[in-house]
Amino acid sequence: MTVMVSVLPILIIILLVTGIGTYAFKSHKKRYRSPRRMKWVVGGYTILLFVATVLSYTFFPGNPTESISFSEEEISKVENEQDRMINLALNGTLPKTDGIFTKKKTWTFPYEEKDLKISDKNEQEYHANVFVVSKPSDDGVIEAAHYMGKMIVDGIDFTEKKNLPKINVEESTLRIKAPEGIEVNFTKFSEGFAFDQFTRGQSLFSRSYFSVHGSEFILLKVPKSVKVSGDFNYVNME
Amino acid sequence: MYLAEVSSWEIVKKQYRYKLRSYFGVFSSLVVIQILATFFSLNGTGMSGGSSGTFSYNVNYYSGDLILAFVMIWGFITAIIITTKAYRYDDYSFVTNRKISHFSNILFLMSASLFAGITVFLSSHLCRLLAVYVKHVDGIMMNQLTITQILKGVSATVLYIFLFVSIGYFVGMLIQVNRLFSFLIPVGFIGFLIMDGLHNDPTLLQTIALFFGSEALLTLLFVKIITVSALFYVLAILISNRMEVRS
Structure with a gap:
């Protein structure tokens, strides 16, 4: 059944081309010129296409993706760099985040307790790595920062669309709440694979719909004497 | 010694002009095929979606891929039709030989491919416009092509169609030599595909498509296809x- 459905368009094309071709040729033999109606149809259709293309470019130009889109190589590089940095941090060293992660928001909480628990009870469908740095002194302040890597969907950067988590400190517990969910729907248009082959260096089979979901982490700087418990990793900053 | 010497090239040109007029039905069928392909494309040519934590996305794709695929099949069948007896014998209205007839056919098929290639590009924009108006698709994102990129894309489209046309012409001529080929060619083709896919790793079509489709330089694609x-x-x-020989 599936085979029949996939073959159906080809059969329709064969029937139409053969039918129209034969009819046109026979009618030509009778009159020794192509039927006037056919000329009008082809001419009219061509004019319609020209008008549609002009309208498509002028009145409905679409949202250009050129300025904000990334190539497959760029996305692969971004993803690898994000993974490399997260892995380094999980092993205890947080390198400089320039260009790979952006600090999206910072919080400061005055804190005089000796223990701090990092809660994950409210983290529904949300997990961010938490890295903790012990400050050299007891300044009575917990500094939290949310870092976000680029989030690219099908070559388009959606980092700015992503909401931020909520962080607060209550009774010696630091709570990280999941950000509000967001759903993005969009449509992409391409003139066809023959055009893509020479515009963005995508060959016929490498036209994959590449995305990187964007890693994120929370960096906590806690006073020297505060003992932290929960799901986190201590790191040294480079 | 003749009163008026006519060169072969002159006859080729005359036949070509004659064929442009008399094979006009080819262009009518192209219009029908393109309209059909445009309507099929209105459902979109693909979609993808995913989610990451609290972020989810859905992407719909509209493209001229289906239109080009339909037109390539159109070119293939059109070339086969042109090799049939009815069309071939029509050439004998002129003083001609087989070579002249072939050259005028190739010139005609070149022109048909050129027209088809240009209209494929244009009809992809008709499809986009219809998607906006009929399907009420908002916020379509598209690559802003430069004039050079458009010309390159149209040239590649024309070349792909011309490739299929040449295959069709060859297949058509085989069938004209022996009708048995009209059975053997599709059976052989499907047989090859089945044999190729027996190990769950079909490579035949992919290798052929990659030979042309992975070419990033238009000049090289031109050389390959020509x-x-x-x-x-x-x-x-x-x-x-x-x-x-026709008697």
């Missing part, structure tokens, strides 16, 4: 020499 097409035309001409 060489392969020329090979098919030469084979078609050689095969046609085995056909019986």
Whole structure:
């Protein structure tokens, strides 16, 4: 059944081309010129296409993706760099985040307790790595920062669309709440694979719909004497 | 010694002009095929979606891929039709020989491919416009092509169609030599595909498509397609020499 459905368009094309071709040729033999109606149809259709293309470019130009889109190589590089940095941090060293992660928001909480628990009870469908740095002194302040890597969907950067988590400190517990969910729907248009082959260096089979979901982490700087418990990793900053 | 010497090239040109007028039905069928392909494309040519934590996305794709695929099949069938007896014998209204007839056919098929290639690009924009108006698709994102990129894309489209046309011409000529080929060619083709897919890793079509589709330089794609097409035309001409002479 599936085979029949996939073959159906080809059969329709064969029937139409053969039918129209034969009819046109026979009618030509009778009159020794192509039927006037056919000329009008082809001419009219061509004019319609020209008008549609002009309208498509002028009145409905679409949202250009050129300025904000990334190539497959760029996305692969971004993803690898994000993974490399997260892995380094999980092993205890947080390198400089320039260009790979952006600090999206910072919080400061005055804190005089000796223990701090990092809660994950409210983290529904949300997990961010938490890295903790012990400050050299007891300044009575917990500094939290949310870092976000680029989030690219099908070559388009959606980092700015992503909401931020909520962080607060209550009774010696630091709570990280999941950000509000967001759903993005969009449509992409391409003139066809023959055009893509020479515009963005995508060959016929490498036209994959590449995305990187964007890693994120929370960096906590806690006073020297505060003992932290929960799901986190201590790191040294480079 | 004749009163008026006519060169072969003059006859080729005359036949070509004649064919442009008399084979006009080819363009009518192109219009029907493109309209059909445009309507099929209105449902979108693909979609993808995913989610990451609290972020989810859905992407719909509209493209001219289906239109080009339909037109390539159109080119293939059109070339086969042109090799049929009814069309071939029509050439004898002129003082001609087989070579002249072939050259005028190739010129006509080139023109048809050129027209088809340009209209494929234009009809992809008709499809986009219809998607906005009929399907009420908002916020379509598209690559802003430069004039050079458009010209390159149209040229590649024309070349792909011309490639299929040349294959069709060769296949058509084979069938004209022996009707048995009209059965053997599809059976052989499907048989090859089945054999190729037996190990769950079909490579035949992919290898062929990659040979052309992975080419990033238009000049090289041009060389590849013209060489392969020329090979098919030469084979078609050689095969046609085995056909019986019209009495």
